[in-house]
Amino acid sequence: MSSSLWRAEDGSPASRVQSGGKASGKALNTSSFFAENKLKPSDDSGTNAWQPRLPNLLFVQPPSAPPVTETRRRGEGARRGRRRRRRRQHRRALNRRPYLPRVFREHFSxxxxxxxxxxxxxxxxxxxxxxxxxxxxxxxxxxxxxxxxxxxxxxxxxxxxxxxxxxxxxxxxxxxxxxxxxxxxxxxxxxxxxxxRRKDYVFFCLSREKQEERARGFARIAGFPMVQGAIDCTHVALRAPHNNPEIFSNRKGYHSLNMQLLCDHTQRILMVNARYPGSSHDAFILRQSSVPAIFQPPHQTQGWLLGDQGYPLCTWLMTPLRNPTTPAQLSYNESHAATRNVIKQTIGLLKQRFRCLDRSGAALQYTPERVPHFVVVCCMLHNLAIMRVWVIECASCGFCAIE
Structure with missing residues (x-):
């Protein structure tokens, strides 16, 4: 048998062996030799040449990854969370303002x-x-x-x-x-x-002594008898509210609350009503207020109030005559106007003392539900000043007139 060339799988040539010969003193077993060296016969030539079996490198399977357990998944999530927190803390540290010691300002009263x-x-x-x-x-x-x-x-x-x-x-x-x-x-x-504490400062006393005192005080002004008070309304400007701003627009063209005041001969405010918008009429506010109930039973109020032409004529409310002709009618209107002038002075004094109620101090930047509280508090403080016998006078003309 002729000699043949074998190739191992690692590509190294195998030694030539004579057929039927002996290698290293031992008989050659071809089957065991082929098996040990993983050789196969080569059939690309006509000879009995053999070549090794090459591994299939195109379809080699990759090593399988170990299975992902729940513990491993939680550990990876925790690590990612720590990294995100470190990055967030780093960004905050970069954007943080430098620490400055707090300096407390000195307060003044x-x-x-x-x-x-x-x-x-x-x-x-x-x-x-x-x-x-x-x-x-x-x-x-x-x-x-x-x-x-x-x-x-x-x-x-x-x-x-x-x-x-x-x-x-x-x-x-x-x-x-x-x-x-x-x-x-x-x-x-x-x-x-x-x-x-509003009821301790703003109230209408119904005792017999107070009624007689008020009647004597008003009579000393112009001789108008049995007057228990003067009533009028004025506007308190405020910013336009968000809900229904049109009903707060008054006849003068700005948003306000129509405030009703009742005062005595000493310019002390007896009753105040600031719950109605600027478009409300004075007579409507009077009907909705508690003023008419003062002159109804069971109260024993003797006398009447003085109001302008915007109020209706009642048994307890005296208004001026529209077209006076006789001397008596003219005298009545003059006495009525002079006596009712107390409420104009009271309103002017109130707005002169507390500029937040006057339009010259700009409109109140509060809601219509909060402004009445300011009005009542200012009336309380006004009465407190009257009780302490301290009055603000205008530098030029005494009291400021109503707007």
Whole structure:
């Protein structure tokens, strides 16, 4: 048998072996030799040459990945969460402002003002403001023990300055050296505390002595007998509300509330009603108010009120004659106008003292539900000033007339 060439699978040629010969002194077993060296005969030539079996490299299967368990999945999620938190913390650290030590501003109240400054800015003397602080101490005492809590004197100062000045809160923050939000909180607290005591300052006394005192006081003005009070309405400007702004537009072209006032001969306000929009007529507000019930049984009110031509003539409400002709009618109108002038002076004095109610101080930047509280509180403070016998006079003409 002729010699043949074998090739191993690693590509190295195998040694030639003679057929029937011996290698290294041993007989050659071709089957075992082929099996050990993984050889196969080569059939590309006519000879009995053999070549090795090559592995199939085109269809080799990759090693299978280990199965993903629940523990491994949770661990990967936790690692991703930690990486996201580190990146988020890094971004926050880059955007964080540098730390600056807090500097507390020094606060100022009416105590730091002179008597003249307190009267000009707060419309009250320091004695009256101190009395208000003692009166509202239980409601305005700060509940916090922090050193930055605003004291009662500061809250009263800010609220009175807001009522006495224009209707913006920045001026109150400037006088007390506090923020605008702190001014807002002070105004809310003081207004609610005073509004809860409204019946102690604004009331219509029905005792026999008070009725006779009011009648004598009005009679001394122009001789009009048995007058128990003068009534009139005025407008308090406010910003246009979001709901139904057209009903708050008055005949003068701006949004307001129509405020009804009833006063006595000393310009003390006896009754106030500020719940109706600016488009409401004076007679409508009178019918809806509690004024007519004062002169009805079981009350024993002797006399009547004085009103202008916008009110209807009633047994308890006297209005001027529209076309007077006789001397008696002319005398009646003159006496009526002179006596009813008290309510005009009262309204002018009220708006001169508290500029937040006057249009010249800009419209109140509050809702129609909040403005009546300011009106009632200003009437209370007006009566408090009347009780302390302290009156503001205009520098040129005495009292400012109604708008």
């Amino acid at each position: 009416y105590i730091h003002l002179s008597e003249e400054q307190c009267t000009r800015r707060l419309r009250f003397t320091k004695e009256v403001v101190t009395e208000l602080c003692h009166l509202l101490q239980p409601e305005l005492q700060p509940q916090s023990r922090a050193t930055t809590a605003l004291p009662v004197a500061l809250k009263i100062t800010v609220a009175l300055h807001f009522f006495a000045s224009r209707s913006f809160q920045s001026a109150g923050g400037n006088i007390a050296n506090i923020s605008q939000f702190a001014v807002y909180c002070c105004i809310q607290e003081v207004t609610d505390a005073l509004y809860a």
